[in-house]
Amino acid sequence: MNKNEIIDVLNEIADILELLNENPFRVRAYRNAARTLENLSESLENLIQEEKLEKLPGIGKDLSEKITTLFTKGKLPFFQELKKKIPKGLSELLEIEGLGPKKIASLYKKGIKSSKELKKACEEGKIAKISGFGEKTQKNILSSQENIKRYSSRFLYFKALQIALPILEELKKQKSVEIADIAGSLRRKKETVGDIDFVAAANNPKEVMKWFTSLKTVTKVLVKGDTKSSIKTTERIQIDLRIVKKEEYGYVLHHSTGSKEHNIHLRGLAKEKGLKISEWGIVDKNKKSPITKKNPTEQDLYASLGLKYIPPELRENTGEIEAARKNKLPTLIEEKDILGVFHAHTTESDGKNSLEEMAKAAEKMGFQYLGISDHSKSSTQANGLDEKRLEKQISEIKKLNRSKTFKTHLFSGIECDILGDGTLDFPDNILKMLDFVIVSIHRGFKGDEKTMTKRLIKAIENPHTTMVGHLTGRLLLKREPYHLNIPKVIDAAIANKKIIEINGQPQRLDMDWRHWHAASKKGLITSINPDAHSTDGLKFFSLGVNIARKGWLEKKHILNSWPLEKIISYLKKSK
DNA sequence: GCCGTTTTCGGCCCGACTGTTTTCAGTCG
Numbered sequence A: 001m002n003k004n005e006i007i008d009v010l011n012e013i014a015d016i017l018e019l020l021n022e023n024p025f026r027v028r029a030y031r032n033a034a035r036t037l038e039n040l041s042e043s044l045e046n047l048i049q050e051e052k053l054e055k056l057p058g059i060g061k062d063l064s065e066k067i068t069t070l071f072t073k074g075k076l077p078f079f080q081e082l083k084k085k086i087p088k089g090l091s092e093l094l095e096i097e098g099l100g101p102k103k104i105a106s107l108y109k110k111g112i113k114s115s116k117e118l119k120k121a122c123e124e125g126k127i128a129k130i131s132g133f134g135e136k137t138q139k140n141i142l143s144s145q146e147n148i149k150r151y152s153s154r155f156l157y158f159k160a161l162q163i164a165l166p167i168l169e170e171l172k173k174q175k176s177v178e179i180a181d182i183a184g185s186l187r188r189k190k191e192t193v194g195d196i197d198f199v200a201a202a203n204n205p206k207e208v209m210k211w212f213t214s215l216k217t218v219t220k221v222l223v224k225g226d227t228k229s230s231i232k233t234t235e236r237i238q239i240d241l242r243i244v245k246k247e248e249y250g251y252v253l254h255h256s257t258g259s260k261e262h263n264i265h266l267r268g269l270a271k272e273k274g275l276k277i278s279e280w281g282i283v284d285k286n287k288k289s290p291i292t293k294k295n296p297t298e299q300d301l302y303a304s305l306g307l308k309y310i311p312p313e314l315r316e317n318t319g320e321i322e323a324a325r326k327n328k329l330p331t332l333i334e335e336k337d338i339l340g341v342f343h344a345h346t347t348e349s350d351g352k353n354s355l356e357e358m359a360k361a362a363e364k365m366g367f368q369y370l371g372i373s374d375h376s377k378s379s380t381q382a383n384g385l386d387e388k389r390l391e392k393q394i395s396e397i398k399k400l401n402r403s404k405t406f407k408t409h410l411f412s413g414i415e416c417d418i419l420g421d422g423t424l425d426f427p428d429n430i431l432k433m434l435d436f437v438i439v440s441i442h443r444g445f446k447g448d449e450k451t452m453t454k455r456l457i458k459a460i461e462n463p464h465t466t467m468v469g470h471l472t473g474r475l476l477l478k479r480e481p482y483h484l485n486i487p488k489v490i491d492a493a494i495a496n497k498k499i500i501e502i503n504g505q506p507q508r509l510d511m512d513w514r515h516w517h518a519a520s521k522k523g524l525i526t527s528i529n530p531d532a533h534s535t536d537g538l539k540f541f542s543l544g545v546n547i548a549r550k551g552w553l554e555k556k557h558i559l560n561s562w563p564l565e566k567i568i569s570y571l572k573k574s575k
Numbered sequence B: 001g002c003c004g005t006t007t008t009c010g011g012c013c014c015g016a017c018t019g020t021t022t023t024c025a026g027t028c029g
Helices: A003-019 A024-038 A044-049 A061-073 A077-084 A088-095 A101-109 A115-123 A135-151 A157-173 A205-213 A246-257 A260-272 A298-304 A320-325 A355-364 A387-403 A449-461 A486-495 A513-522 A536-550 A564-573
Strands: A177-183 A195-202 A218-224 A228-233 A238-244 A275-278 A281-284 A340-344 A369-375 A409-417 A436-440 A499-503 A526-529
Touching: A003 A024, A003 A061, A003 A077, A003 A088, A003 A101, A024 A061, A044 A061, A088 A101, A088 A115, A115 A135, A157 A177, A157 A195, A157 A205, A157 A238, A157 A536, A177 A246, A195 A205, A195 A246, A205 A218, A205 A228, A205 A238, A238 A246, A246 A275, A246 A281, A246 A298, A260 A275, A260 A320, A340 A355, A340 A409, A340 A436, A340 A499, A340 A526, A340 A536, A355 A369, A355 A387, A355 A536, A369 A387, A369 A436, A387 A409, A409 A564, A449 A486, A486 A499, A486 A513, A499 A536, A513 A536, A526 A536
Parallel strands: A195 A238, A340 A369, A369 A409, A409 A436, A499 A526
Antiparallel strands: A177 A195, A218 A228, A228 A238, A275 A281
């Protein structure tokens, strides 16, 4: 059984234990372990072979054994026994809003064992008559079931941001609003988000909530209160707004930013120090009095625990708290550190703008350099360049550089297809004419892990390769990554002194941030690439910066934070 | 089920909102 399947089993065990009304901490233990596996940057196989599973946070003797059994045998007697205790469809009821283990237990006692049966019973008005339920609950169950069907998907970070920003702007303009921010996973810049969270400080919350719940795009008001409201919009996304007093703002912003796991860890730390953190502030348990500070900030909150400020992107409980404690947090890369970009297409292949237009746009953005990389000939769907057209583009770029038409220096490159056998789409004599070569897989996604890994490593070992494009081929919320042993590929890249890009396309954001901390420690560097298909697309480098920040990366890890001269000499040397 | 410079037991984050139950349990984030 592979890692993802094991993660599913652990979560399913947690669901069943929850329905069985088990110790909630035991339930959480399974969920924590699943999450630890999700965020794993090393290969699970290695950890099991080297018997290091138990060293992972949240995985002890028992779970380490269970995971090992699942991995080697593909099944787990404990899980099989557990499944027998609960009818198959029952755990799907947990997805329905307003239903938790207790309510589901009462439903089960009345003979309801699946979402389908529940729907029927609601429609017949039977649910409202069960003690603890009522007309409203019955109605809410039905509408939640509808929503699950229609709204089940998550949202790309970029899409959610586009929805959130105009609302934030309006929110800040409301008369009684003093300060407002985006919170939640959107603030942490997760690649996909489930909802949008806002936090605001205002002295007339009623008025602001009235404005919020009557926004033009509202399709449903899910919750309306003076401190908290939730709406669903025409984009089918849920938006939450919390309003507090200015004095509480910093704490609530922190609380609402999460991640949940980060907050739990932080509260545990506070407890050790005799403090109690909640969204309302910090209380010294001995003195029984709140630690007061006028208009506290998140910085104040961390400082009161003896910690350096942790940027939202790092708050995933993957070691940031320990690092803050030891004053070992990274100095994260920032947008302004990016001096130029690689990986841009033109009308020559599948881009929307010409070479000149792209160069002009890069100049306008203040970039010192722009690396042009159209598709290679095998990407016929993208009008990939053959040898002849490529040579022509190379000489055009040379001409533009010589004439100094643009302040931005142009590098000529290619996004070269990695063929089925791992060889590249162009022979050496063509590749050596280029300043840089990005190698990417655009077809043949179906191979098994061993085949795909070998194929990619072969491409990495090609002496003309500069960097790997969109490593896993994933399209977020649309297409799964192809099977790949990522740690092995990372090791190969380091051994061959090659770069793995961070592709800033909203649906790619590939290689995933979860791998970067460990990979960079081993010596891997990246290039934050927009994979631009238009002048506008150049801006996607900023989404790549988000991912780099989530991956703990600093300036020294980022090729395109270097000035032009250093890049020129690096590219020459690496040939 | 995990975890440990208050350690091998006894904790494990904490409070708002909803609906129904009229004093609060359950759910949620």
